[in-house]
Amino acid sequence: MSNTLERVSNIDSEQALELANKSEINPLLLQNYVNGGFCRYLGPCIDSVNPQTGKTFAQVPNSSEDEVAKAVAAAKQAFPLWSKTPKSQRSCILNRIADLIAARRETFAAWESIDQGKPLARARVEIERAESNFRYFAGYILHDEGAARMTDDNCLTYEHRSPLGVFALISPWNMPLYLLTWKIAPCIAFGCTGVAKPSEMTSMSAFLLAGVFQEAGLPPGVMNIVFGAGLPTGSALVRSPIVRGVSFTGGTATGLQIRKDTIEDIGKHLSLELGGKNPTLVFPDADMQEAVKLAATAGFENQGEICLCGSRIYVERTVFDDFVQKFVAYVSASYKVGERVGAVVSLAHYHKVRSYLVQAEKEGAHFALGEVPVETPAGGYWIKPTILTGVSTSSVVMREEIFGPVVTIAPFDAEEEAISLANDNPNGLAAVVLTRDGARMRRVAEQLEAGLVWVNCWLVRQLATPFGGMKSSGTGREGGSYSRDVFTTVRTVHLPM
Numbered sequence: 001m002s003n004t005l006e007r008v009s010n011i012d013s014e015q016a017l018e019l020a021n022k023s024e025i026n027p028l029l030l031q032n033y034v035n036g037g038f039c040r041y042l043g044p045c046i047d048s049v050n051p052q053t054g055k056t057f058a059q060v061p062n063s064s065e066d067e068v069a070k071a072v073a074a075a076k077q078a079f080p081l082w083s084k085t086p087k088s089q090r091s092c093i094l095n096r097i098a099d100l101i102a103a104r105r106e107t108f109a110a111w112e113s114i115d116q117g118k119p120l121a122r123a124r125v126e127i128e129r130a131e132s133n134f135r136y137f138a139g140y141i142l143h144d145e146g147a148a149r150m151t152d153d154n155c156l157t158y159e160h161r162s163p164l165g166v167f168a169l170i171s172p173w174n175m176p177l178y179l180l181t182w183k184i185a186p187c188i189a190f191g192c193t194g195v196a197k198p199s200e201m202t203s204m205s206a207f208l209l210a211g212v213f214q215e216a217g218l219p220p221g222v223m224n225i226v227f228g229a230g231l232p233t234g235s236a237l238v239r240s241p242i243v244r245g246v247s248f249t250g251g252t253a254t255g256l257q258i259r260k261d262t263i264e265d266i267g268k269h270l271s272l273e274l275g276g277k278n279p280t281l282v283f284p285d286a287d288m289q290e291a292v293k294l295a296a297t298a299g300f301e302n303q304g305e306i307c308l309c310g311s312r313i314y315v316e317r318t319v320f321d322d323f324v325q326k327f328v329a330y331v332s333a334s335y336k337v338g339e340r341v342g343a344v345v346s347l348a349h350y351h352k353v354r355s356y357l358v359q360a361e362k363e364g365a366h367f368a369l370g371e372v373p374v375e376t377p378a379g380g381y382w383i384k385p386t387i388l389t390g391v392s393t394s395s396v397v398m399r400e401e402i403f404g405p406v407v408t409i410a411p412f413d414a415e416e417e418a419i420s421l422a423n424d425n426p427n428g429l430a431a432v433v434l435t436r437d438g439a440r441m442r443r444v445a446e447q448l449e450a451g452l453v454w455v456n457c458w459l460v461r462q463l464a465t466p467f468g469g470m471k472s473s474g475t476g477r478e479g480g481s482y483s484r485d486v487f488t489t490v491r492t493v494h495l496p497m
């Protein structure tokens with residue numbers, strides 16, 4: 001076991017916080033996990049900062065192309081045996097991984113909160129989802145049956161699937177373990193091997209996960225974890241000719257870069273889950289108190305740092321003033337900074353969110369709640385929930401993903417206008433529709449350019465359903481059989497009878 005892993009494991013949130021605060025002088029050094037072991041690392045490192053204090057607590061390897069190549073080679077070597085390991089055995093190991101995460105839920109949640117800035121309660125929910133990711137795919141593979149049929153001319157045809165090979169799994173910083181395990185679990189369940197790379201800003205939970213893999217008896221090389229930035233680490237990983245598929249979640253610009261970097265390799269599977277600038281539509285027949293609560297949760301959960309957050313709220317004009325007044329009151333009472341609202345992930349991200357608020361102020365937007373945060377934060381990177389009205393539809397504040405605790409509210413007059421405002425954006429990830437009219441629910445939902453539409457709810461997730469975005473929000477879907485299609489390849493076998 002790695003020395004660092006021993007220091008950070010099996011502790012509660014207070015002990016983790018104490019260790020993080022002490023670690024400024026002697027930071028925790030994370031290590032890559034390759035071929036079932038932790039690697040000695042002497043190369044350049046990236047500081048990992050606690051967004052709630054602004055203090056560095058860990059050093060993350062910025063792995064070179066060589067280190068990536070070693071991890072990819074380990075995954076390649078493990079593939080022949082793992083891909084032929086019976087599903088029942090793979091399933092068993094996945095369940096063991098889930099059990100071990102569950103046994104250490106508090107430790108995982110504590111580090112996730114310290115590393116990402118999110119409130120501890122939010123972190124706990126996400127760690128539970130990471131467990132579910134393993135349990136769900138552990139069950140899925142036991143019950144999945146390929147289709148077989150007899151054609152008219154008496155030919156038996158059936159679908160035979162094979163695991164694709166070595167995968168690159170790359171995730172962002174907003175829901176670190178939740179999103180990385182959403183890739184790792186199906187990858188190993190369907191018999192692939194891989195190299196996972198979490199965001200360089202939030203690597204701690206993936207490091208703890210490597211310890212779980214060791215303890216669960218996942219064979220060496222099946223899943224390797226390398227740490228580092230997009231360049232050199234992530235880029236070297238996706239470009240490796242040994243890598244047969246990439247499952248990526250992150251920003252649209254990075255997704256486009258990955259597409260360019262892999263364009264020559266036609267057979268490489270690409271699954272890209274990218275950014276969102278999601279609309280929430282409030283119709284006058286909605287239950288207003290419920291609508292206010294849902295729009296607030298969709299806007300401000302995880303400080304607005306969820307790709308599915310509803311940051312553009314459109315309200316029918318006759319109820320606009322009433323909604324804004326109730327919404328401001330509810331958000332100021334329920335979304336307190338330091339309680340339900342965490343710190344944003346980094347100083348650079350603080351400045352990015354702030355720059356949109358400076359722009360909104362310049363354009364004459366009305367700050368119904370919140371303000372432009374100070375230029376140089378003392379300590380943590382805290383931004384108050386901010387509600388803007390009077391922003392033009394052509395403003396970058398309305399068009400670009402801010403990924404922070406900021407929403408705009410604008411009026412509409414008719415249902416068609418609401419739909420066209422919602423669709424007037426390059427992104428198409430998610431949308432929320434708030435109405436009590438059953439016919440409208442379907443009429444509106446089915447016209448929205450969004451991969452996920454939630455009617456009178458938000459972030460309801462069934463792991464079997466397709467998850468992903470339309471337009472610039474991505475390529476492909478994941479979840480249940482959609483993940484199977486990402487991680488396997490299919491041949492149709494024809495047997496004349």
Ligand SMILES: NC(=O)c1ccc[n+]([C@@H]2O[C@H](COP(=O)([O-])OP(=O)(O)OC[C@H]3O[C@@H](n4cnc5c(N)ncnc54)[C@H](O)[C@@H]3O)[C@@H](O)[C@H]2O)c1
Binds near residue numbers: 179200231255
């Ligand atoms: N659609 C979804 O499911 C979803 C979920 C969460 C976050 N997101 C999006 O992620 C973004 C925020 O996350 P972020 O800032 O970490 O995104 P990002 O694109 O900057 O980074 C994501 C990951 O890609 C890596 N990376 C960067 N450049 C790379 C390259 N050239 N090749 C390979 N890997 C590279 C990073 O190191 C990181 O691990 C937002 O746009 C958000 O909407 C989307």
Ligand SMILES: O=C/C=C/C=C(\O)C(=O)O
Binds near residue numbers: 175182308467
């Ligand atoms: O920030 C983005 C959240 C993505 C969520 C999922 O990928 C999921 O719930 O499976």
